Amino acid sequence: MFARRLSKELKDLAMNAPAGVNIIDANDFKVWKLGLAGAPGTLYDGEKFQLEFNFGPNYPLESPQVLFVGDNIPVHPHIYSNGHICLDVLYNHWSPVQTVASICLSLQSMLSSCTSKEPPPDNATYVKTARSNPKHTAWAFHDDTV
């Protein structure tokens, strides 16, 4: 099931990827790398980021593991310098109607609505103690304003 779904998503991404999103590497159905470009007119204009998606066999019933990787991790109040992303739809608000494309759009809009490029206040402590898989972190989502 998950391979069938992913092959459909891949075809869809190849044909109509959202603006600023491109496939870097999707040679298997385990790990995909996607490029995400900062939207024009935002604080991230001109920057290029890399996203890694790890799919388990229960995708899409369970969320993929999604994080920023590479040299350029966005500096953003919801993105830790180890690439972990604090976004509810990736964890307890995940629903199988989300797709790789819709996650990219959510991340794109999270970046675009940012008003000041700052790391999360607890970045240093979190990065020191976090496991490699952000799904093992007990996230708490508090406010909607940033």
Next chain:
Amino acid sequence: MTVTPVPVPTEAPIPAAATIAPTIAPITTGAVADPVAAGAVANLVGATAAAAAAGQGQEAQLTDEQILTQMQAIKDEEANAHPLVDHSVDLMELAQEYENGSEAFKKKIENLSDTHDRMRRSRGDGNCFYRAFAFAWFERVMLAIKSKPELHVNAVRTIEETKDLLLAAQFELLAFEDFYQVTLETLQNLVHFTSEELLTAFQNDEVSNSIVMHFRLVASAFLKTHQDDYAPFLEFGQTMDEFCSMHVEAMGRESEEMMLIALTKATHVSIEVAYLSGNQSADEVNFLPFLPDTAPYMPPLVLLYRPGHYDILYRKSHCLEGVI
């Protein structure tokens, strides 16, 4: 949509497999003893966290791969002990569960057995309502395939129509068509299924969970397309979209009355829920009907509710093959 992060780093080193296993084992066994165990999968997350806490200070760290393997092993154990949908059993088995329990339960089950003679358990994984509903409906259709073929025709048409409902609720075809296809194919296969084959289908993770997922999306789509009627019942200023994504569309989230109403109306299948509680003031089990807007074309499916859990009940008059 974005939120200020307050990650709680649960990231104390997780102890090695040998240390974790004994911590988890009693919890799984406990779930086996409790027939209404609410989701051993939820338990295992807790167990892992507890094990992590217990193992603070140990150096050995499990890789994510190892954690996955362990979680799978626990799920497999749970699957063997509690199939997603079980064989039906005599209602007296339910009575035995309460042998040493309260008089109120015993009295109610005794009264229930005047009109109902069998029950079928659905796994307590948070999806029990959707799974019980789907199984009970499909089984009813299958048993009547010769005597009342129109039930099958109706069911197929209803499921086909859910595709339009989902599209109307702005779900992407790409995101739901696999679940939809599995549901429709299973329903179409009822023409040649035996009872055993239907049970096997519902015990298969992929088939069973796809059907659960489809019914979740149908309930969600119904609520989203009837917001005026249902949004006033939401609490804490939640929007219908938020409510649906968090409580309806996500696997393992338990259902409440609103989901029962939505699914009944979207599928035109009526349900009666028998509420079995320890309430001392009544000897009778309370039945609550959930009715579609259209005239029901078959007697209601009967579900047994015990706090936090749904199973399937069989009314004596509905049990006989072909008698619907």
